[in-house]
Amino acid sequence: MGKVLMKGNEAIGEAAIRAGCLNYFAYPITPQSEVAEYLARRMPEVGGVFLQGESEVAVSYMIFGAAACGERIFTTSSSPGISLMSEGISYISGAQCPAVFVNIMRGGPGLGGILPSQADYLQSTKGGGHGDYKLLVMAPASVQEAVEMVMRAFPLAEKYRNPVMILGDGLIGQMMEPVEFPDHLKVEPSNKNEWATNGMDTRKSKTRNLVKTMYLNPEELNAHNLKLKAKYEQMAREEILYENYNLDGKYKVLIVSYGTMSRVCRTAIDNLKANGLEVGMVRPQHVFPFPHQAINQAASKKSCQAVLSVEMCMGQMVEDVERSVLGKRPVHWYGKCGGEVPTPEEVMEEVERLLS
Amino acid sequence: MQNEVQFAGFGGQGIMLMGQILAQAAMQAGFEVVWIPSYGPEMRGGTAYCTVVTGDRPIGSPIIRNPRHLVAMNRPSLEKFAPSVKAGGVIFINSSIISIDAGRDDVDVLKVPIIELARDLGNVKVANIIALAAFVARSKIVDFALLEAAVKDKFSEKEKLIPLNMKALEEGRKAALKS
Structure with a gap:
């Protein structure tokens, strides 16, 4: 496939499909609603699912559910929507499930405006939800780079069993540029059988997988936090770009x-x-x-x-x-x-x- | 060499489509290209505009304050953007509904009554294609054959509209050469 002229938002949707993601749950918000528009049409063509949640909070937990079952899953939103999703992102991080979140940033705080902004830098890189967690955060500067980052985000989310965030701004979503969907970024099957609650029969296993975020025993939680910390340190060693x-x-x-x-x-x-x-x-x-x-x-x-x-x-x-x-x-x-x-x-x- | 074209008019005049077709043609010509819509809180009936930037190297800033060329489809657009066009550029004026001048003597002003021409072709909706063709023929920003290919590509799912749009392109090209 040669170069095609595509809007950033549509290219992001297509890139997710090329990366083997057939689940997209979302709630519309400017300036990224074209992702939903595009995938509402495109997902059924490839046997995938587009579901509009009743709110961004709901979407974040729908994603938690799908991710816990080992489904490759992503969503897109813009700043106020990402704030609402932050609770779910904390749970998904704590439960060590892979998922991809795209934030096409607009001006804030509050409802702010709909034009491009980079005002969610701290929210994305330092947490946003509660608890000790980090996201791997990718920041594309062109539509082509957004495509490549989306395609790389899924294997990285699975490598770390952690959400990955694509931090774009309104212009990345709205502008059209020539793009190519590189074949070499085709994604391998996920490592889900090691951790997902996808059914012991499905994975022909006699061991139960457990997905949870609650550790009431302080020693256990401390050990869990140390394990998460080690992952973020590994990211800092291996994912500088x-x-x-x-x-x-x-x-x-x-x-x-x-x-x-x-x-x-x-x-x-x-x-x-x-x-x-x-x-x-x-x-x-x-x-x-x-x-x-x-x-x-x-x-x-x-x-x-x-x-x-x-x-x-x-x-x-x-x-x-x-x-x-x-x-x-x-x-x-x-x-x-x-x-x-x-x-x-x-x-x-x-x-x-x-x-x- | 970088070129920037500002397309501006009322919502509904096909402003975004003109930009997209030019961007497609520029991509086929091997240029780097960016198409940027206005997506601000625009009022209904207000000014709609988009910018196409083409270049022979990766395009830096996608935000353009001073475009090389302007395609003005209504009077408010001409008034708003004509002063910002770089000297030596082309200002296209939809003279069917714009009665004023560009107010510039350092640019190439091209006036075409696109609505009358489109009506003569039997469909007023192709006015924007006539304008685009006239602008491309005058500015030579891309090869005219690539513009034709881009129009065919855009209407590939509505094939029966292609002959009419080809006529519109030809009408625009002739108008640019005449005036």
Whole structure:
């Protein structure tokens, strides 16, 4: 199959099917409702199931149920909807079930607006629901990357028996770009027989699998938490993903930015280069685990005078960047909220202001 | 080289479709391409617009404040976006319903009465295809044959509409060359 022109939301839906996911439960919300529109038509064609829940809370538990039975399952929502799902995400994480959640972020807090935003960074990377848990969080910067991340999210969710989140923004969902669905990302059958409550007869086994989140014995719960912690540490060792941009030269400023915002920064960096000013960028493709080391290394370059975190929110990523730079360079923030996407010119002005 | 086209008009004029067809043609031409709709809290009857960005390298910022070209399908769109078009670009004006000028002397202004032309073809709904054809023929942003292929592709599930749309394309192309 060659390249096709697709809207991000539709491509995300198709990518999930290509990854062998035949279950999609969701509740509509702008700016991601086209996923449901697309899959409502497409799932029956491939023998899959689309179910609209009565609320996002209900959807999160429908997903818990399907995941516990070993079904490959995903949902999509946008910021307020993800807040409602956070309770279920905590349970799914505690029960160690794989599932994929897509958040096409819009402005908040509260109902906020429907335009693109990155204001759910902390919610996604630091928890969101209660208890000690983490999500592997992928942040696509193009429709093609969204497709590839969705296709990789399912095996990773199964590898860690943990939810994976795709953190996109309204533009990733709404824009159309040429996409290809790579054959090499076709997904193997899941490891569900090791843990799912899919019936002892089904898996021809004499041992019961148990899916639960309740551990009333404190020692048992502590041991469970340590086990979860070990998984998140393994993620931090094995799942760091980032892209460097213009880091070969003697850049004076290092930008850290992800998703749609990083594309704007790329244009700003190209324009500044044409004006004779070198600026580099590290773009986290996974925002948890965060590429601390790569940013530290890039910030340590002699020519680099400052680090700038550019985000479509009020600086939620700054703490992670500071924890990467470890005081070696001053860390600044630039961004806008509410659906205002900073222009390349605004990013350029901010870089020039930092150096003046 | 990057090119940006802003399509703007009333909701219902086929603005999004024009952009999608151009984006499809640009993709077939081997360009990198992004199509971005306006999806803000627009009012019914208000301005609907979309942007198509094409380039020979990966497209950075998808947000364009100053497009190279503008296809204005109604007067509010022309008034809103004409000042932002880069010098040297094309401003297409739907002269059937826009009575004012672009107010620019540093761009190539193309006026076509697309509604009358579409009516002559027997279906006013193809006005947007006439506009798109006229714009592409004038700006040469993609090869005209690829535009034809993209229209055929778009209507592949409604094949009986293809001949009418091919006529609309030809009508638009002729209008662009005439004026």
